[in-house]
Amino acid sequence: MELKEITDHPSYPDAYWAAGDEVFQLMDPLDAKRTLRLRANLNHNLLLHRRLFLADTSILVSPSMFAxxxxxxLGPGYRQLFRDGSIVTAMRSAANNFSEVAALIIEKRNFVAEMEEDQIWASARLLDSLSPEIVRTDxxxxxxxxxxxxxxxxxxWAALGIPENVALAMTESVRRKREERNLDTVRQSEFWEYARDDxxxxGEAGTAQQIRAYMSIASLGTMAKGIGIPPIYPAAYGPNVDRIYGTHTPWEHRADRRMKLLEPFDQKDPRRLDEERNIHEIAALLTADxxxxxxxxxxxxxxxxxxxQAIQESGNSAAEILERALEEFRGYLEVGAGEFLVDWEGGGRRSLLWETKTGQLMRQFSSGAVGTAAMIPGVGPALGTALTLFGWRRAAKLEKWREGFREVTQEAINDPTIIPELRTDEVIELSLFGEIPYSFMALGGDAEEQD
Known part of the structure; x- marks a missing residue:
């Protein structure tokens, strides 16, 4: 059986959902709440994009997706999203369907071991039966x-803050395993194995998590670039994304798990963050149908x-176009989604599934929300600047802010940890919702809690 390839070329507002890969959620309990979080984030991203592209293993070896x-x-509605092309599989060139992917990863043990082999085969059979559309990646x-x-x-790795002795031992281990396994490429699997086994x-847990995060960002980023659409990473990994892509996110986490806009960004208007929280709260209560x-x-x-239209503009114009579009859509959702929801003022009939108090909806999952970052041609284009469109408003209005921004982005572009091969001219997005598995040392040696 050979799955059908897409006929229309991927382009924004299609997006590659790297944040959909469970490598970013491994330390979360494997329970119903984790599946519900996947559902909410799937809904949210499908409301804000045309199509979502996910790696074959992100779909196949995901206990949450399987559940x-x-x-x-709810299952029939989500199965239909695969059938109608709303969710597209980025499939490795060596396979024609999910069963072949299953055979490859089981043979090479190239998957996160949260599913037994019989579950992986069952997942492959179900996914192949849906005849989803695919895009080839190599x-x-x-x-x-x-x-x-x-x-x-x-x-x-030492430049990234990994202890020198760990960096040396890990790279030697990966090279040795590549030789033993006759691999002609570089995979994240061998780095993950070192982090897990050594x-x-x-005291080493934070270092292990950093290694996994950096390799996942790099590996999944090559897929997004190959397809030609922006990757979406978990917002909590924003600093890690910055180091690898040379971007500069305009926010920081606070101890209370809220976010704070940094200079030279406008700290007086956090309204856009609330706009997208509202969209996520509605999305969390909807079914796939x-x-x-x-x-x-x-x-x-x-x-x-x-x-x-926004991606074709620059600077303030791009931000304002997307702000208006988002605000109009949120306004429609508040009314349009009402026909689907019962007892809306009380939080909806499904609110108990989220373990929230009446009327709070999804507040615990929207804390620490960040925004969608995009490459803005009009503000430091050569520097690979990342701005938060949904949370940023007229940041470049004051010249001193513009100069300050140029300074920090110049510092980022000179960082030896940047991988220019991952750069694209498209958008880089940070998924607003979801949780980081557990706290680990932030970049630059600062001990900063990231939940």
Missing amino acids: LLHDEE TRDEMLKIGHDYVLRAEY LLTP QVSKIRDKVEHRKLLKGAQ
Whole structure:
């Protein structure tokens, strides 16, 4: 069986959902709440994009996705999202379907071991039965270049803040395993194995998590670039994304898990963050069938048109276009989604699934929300600047702020940890919602809690 390839070329507002990969959620309990979080974030991203592209293993070897697709009540609607092309699989060139992917990763043990082999085969059979659309990816050459130029060099990891002795031992271990396994590419699997098998003491947990985070960002980023659409990373990993992509996110986490805009960004207008929280709260209460109905509406098409227009503009114009489109869409959702929800003022009939108090909806999952970052041509284009469109408003209005921004982005572009091969001219997005597995040392040696 050979799955059908997409016929229309991927382009923004399509997006590659790297944040959909469970490598970013490994320390979360594998329970119903984790599946519900996946559902909420799937809904949210499908409301804000045209299509979501996910790696084959992000779909195949995901206990949460497996549980969601098998849910008696909700499963049929999510299975339909695969059938109608709303969710597209980025599939490795060596496979034609999910069963072949399953055979490859089981043979090479190239997967996160949260599912037994019989579950992986069951997942493959179900996914193949949906006949989802696929896009071919082959990142071997890109990862080989990134490996030789960056991640196979101990000094690169040391520059990222990994202890020198760990960096040297890890790169030697990865090189040895590549030889033993006759690998002609560089994979994240061998780095993950080292972090899992060699960094075992409590004091090494943060280092192990940093290694996993950096390799996941780099590996998944090559897929997004190969497809030609922006990657979406978990917002809590924003500083890690900055180091690898050379971007500069305009926010920081506070001890109370809220965010704070940094100079030179406007700290007086956090309204856009609230706008997207509201969209996520509505998305969390919808079924896949309801999401599909909203995606068929003219209001959703207007949002996508606004996003397409914004990416062609620069500076303030881009931010204002997307702000208006988002605000209009949120206004529609408050009314349009009402027809689907019972007892809306009380939080909706499904609110108890989220373990929230009446009327709070999804507040615990929206704390620490960040925003969607995009490459803005009009403000430091050569510096790979990342701005938060949904949370940023007229930041470049004051010249001193513009100069300050140029300074910090110049510092970022000179960082030896940046991997230019991952750069694209498109958007880099940070997923507002979801949690970081556990706290680890922030970049630059600062001990900063990131929840």
